[in-house]
Amino acid sequence: MKSERPDLPLTIARLVRSATPVTPLETPSVRLARWVITSTALVLLTVVILGVRADVTAQMVNGWFVARATATLAIVVGAAIVAVFMSVPGIEPSRLLRALPLAACLVWAVMLVGTLAATRSPLDVLLQVTPHPSCVLLIAATAFTPEVMLVRMLRHAAPLQARLTGGFAGLASLALGALGTQFVCTNDAGAHHLLWHFTPVVLLALASVAVGSSLFGWAHLQERHSP
Amino acid sequence: MQRAQEGEEEAYAELLVLLTAATRSYVRLRVGAPVPWIDDVVQETLIAVHHARHTFDGRRPFAPWFYAIARNRFVDVLRREQRVRRHEFAGDAWPEFECATNDAISRVDMDAVQQALASLPPRQREIVEAIKLRDESVRDVAARLDMTMTSVKVTAHRGYRTLRRLLGVDFREE
Numbered sequence: 001m002k003s004e005r006p007d008l009p010l011t012i013a014r015l016v017r018s019a020t021p022v023t024p025l026e027t028p029s030v031r032l033a034r035w036v037i038t039s040t041a042l043v044l045l046t047v048v049i050l051g052v053r054a055d056v057t058a059q060m061v062n063g064w065f066v067a068r069a070t071a072t073l074a075i076v077v078g079a080a081i082v083a084v085f086m087s088v089p090g091i092e093p094s095r096l097l098r099a100l101p102l103a104a105c106l107v108w109a110v111m112l113v114g115t116l117a118a119t120r121s122p123l124d125v126l127l128q129v130t131p132h133p134s135c136v137l138l139i140a141a142t143a144f145t146p147e148v149m150l151v152r153m154l155r156h157a158a159p160l161q162a163r164l165t166g167g168f169a170g171l172a173s174l175a176l177g178a179l180g181t182q183f184v185c186t187n188d189a190g191a192h193h194l195l196w197h198f199t200p201v202v203l204l205a206l207a208s209v210a211v212g213s214s215l216f217g218w219a220h221l222q223e224r225h226s227p
Numbered sequence: 228m229q230r231a232q233e234g235e236e237e238a239y240a241e242l243l244v245l246l247t248a249a250t251r252s253y254v255r256l257r258v259g260a261p262v263p264w265i266d267d268v269v270q271e272t273l274i275a276v277h278h279a280r281h282t283f284d285g286r287r288p289f290a291p292w293f294y295a296i297a298r299n300r301f302v303d304v305l306r307r308e309q310r311v312r313r314h315e316f317a318g319d320a321w322p323e324f325e326c327a328t329n330d331a332i333s334r335v336d337m338d339a340v341q342q343a344l345a346s347l348p349p350r351q352r353e354i355v356e357a358i359k360l361r362d363e364s365v366r367d368v369a370a371r372l373d374m375t376m377t378s379v380k381v382t383a384h385r386g387y388r389t390l391r392r393l394l395g396v397d398f399r400e401e
Contacts, residue, residue, distance in 0.1 A: 006270035006376055007366065012243045014370075015277045021234035022281040087298075088282050090292035158279035158298040218275060 028091065031153055032084045039146035039173075042182040046142050053186045064188065067111060072179040074104035078170035083150065086165045087157035087216075098164075101171060105202070109160050112198055115190030122141065135185050135196040140204065143177030151215055159216040166212020171205040229285045243273055246293065253297050264308050267377055271300040274375065307377060343393040351386035358383055 025031075059065040078101030085093045116122045150169045159165035178201050185197075230238035250269045254262070275296045283292050335372070344352055357363040365383075369376045 006266045007270060008247055008273075009264060010370070011270050011273055012240060012247070015243060015273060016236050018238045019234060019239045019277070019280075020233060022232050024284060025282045026233060027284065088284075089279060089295035090287065092295065116388060157298075158275075158282045160295060218278070 025157055028084045028088055031157075032080060035045055035080060035084070035146070035153060037042040039149060039176055040143050043099035047180045047214055048182045050138070050184050052072070052183055055186070056183060064115075065182070068108065068193065069179060071104055071108035071111060071176055072175045072182065075101050075108065075175035076179060077133040078104055078171050079168045079175065080150070083154060083165055083172055084157075086161060086168065087154045087159040089158055089160055092160070096104055098168075101168065105171070109194075109198060112190045112194040120130060125194070129189070129191045129195050132185075132187065132192060135181055135192075136200040137186075138181045138184060139177040139197065139200055140176060141177070142180040143204075147173035148174050154216060162216035163209050163212040165216045167209035169207055169212075170208020172200070174201040174204050174208075177201075228280070228289055230285050232280055232283065232285075239361060243276075246276060249293070249395075250297050250373075251335055253294065254301055264304060267375075268301050269306045271304055271375055271377070272297045275300050281296060304377065307314075307381070311380075339394060343390050346393065347386050351382055351389070354379055354383045355386040355390070 053059070082093050082098050082101060085091055085097075116125060119125045147170065150173055154165055154169055178197050181197065187193075228242060231242050247269050250272045251265055254268050256266050257320065258265075283289070318397060344356065347355065350372075354368055356370045357371075358365065363371075365376050365379050368374075369379045372379070374382075
């Protein structure tokens with residue numbers, strides 16, 4: 001078969017013919033604010049429906065509880081900012097900004113490992129953690145709607161780095177799910193949080209990286225805007 | 228670009244012609260030597276600009292927006308070309324049924340071929356049948372299916388690979 005190269009005048013003619021007016025996308029800040037507000041409201045509603053832990057008022061002044069909540073909130077906001085800005089060509093966040101949600105993840109992990117390390121035998125404590133798959137389910141269920149909303153929002157833009165966008169979108173939603181779960185789950189042990197809150201968030205976010213290319217690849221844009 | 232967003236065909240055509248030249252210059256600058264796939268990058272960039280035109284914010288400069296897309300498409304095509312050269316295709320040749328050895332031909336019966344074709348995903352089957360059975364050119368198939376030529380080639384190759392596996396035939400790729 002002979003080598004064939006694109007017929008550019010034909011391509012231009014086809015693109016021009018199909019150039020219907022388009023409504024410019026809203027600014028990333030507006031879209032981000034909308035997602036944060038709506039998702040937080042949804043997570044709050046979910047938490048209320050599932051039943052807020054009885055000692056929530058006391059926990060709100062508990063440093064350990066607040067520190068974990070702050071770390072996960074930082075991940076939510078940081079990862080959402082990165083994902084939304086990554087979806088618009090030309091304003092992709094810097095490497096430093098991209099590292100912020102990952103740094104927040106690290107802080108969360110260090111806090112949990114720190115409490116574990118403070119025990120006499122960390123490994124024994126870790127091995128004796130009772131399985132709590134319900135926490136994983138709760139995180140996934142709470143994160144589901146925010147994730148769907150974020151994916152729809154990002155797909156409406158034009159992410160250039162599909163896998164990374166998928167990963168950050170997943171991380172933002174899952175961390176939000178973990179934040180909500182923290183207000184339902186009454187087990188505050190560091191080992192429990194490490195195994196049944198932190199680890200699932202990280203693993204599922206990595207899975208989001210894997211599906212990112214099919215969610216945010218250029219193919220979906222071509223399907224949506226095909227002449 | 229803003230006029231193009233409003234649907235002005237003339238302005239859009241002018242812009243795409245300008246972007247064609249800009250993309251070619253960009254690729255030449257990055258590669259430092261003439262490459263045969265330069266127009267693949269141009270085509271992919273123009274299509275990407277078209278599909279992403281709603282994301283351009285008129286209050287921001289155009290160049291960073293455009294070059295972010297051009298860079299992305301350039302890297303994508305470059306990777307694809309390198310992969311194609313390294314692993315998938317040797318030159319521009321495709322596995323032909325005619326290229327199979329006599330032994331391979333004797334082992335293939337047409338029912339098996341039809342069955343194997345039927346088991347391909349619809350898009351792969353359509354492309355393999357168009358190129359191999361109806362003798363359509365890659366360009367025609369790409370235009371008809373609204374795909375880039377590179378995507379058609381890659382999809383076709385995946386189809387050939389699956390057929391090769393299903394039929395147990397060692398197609399020669401040269």
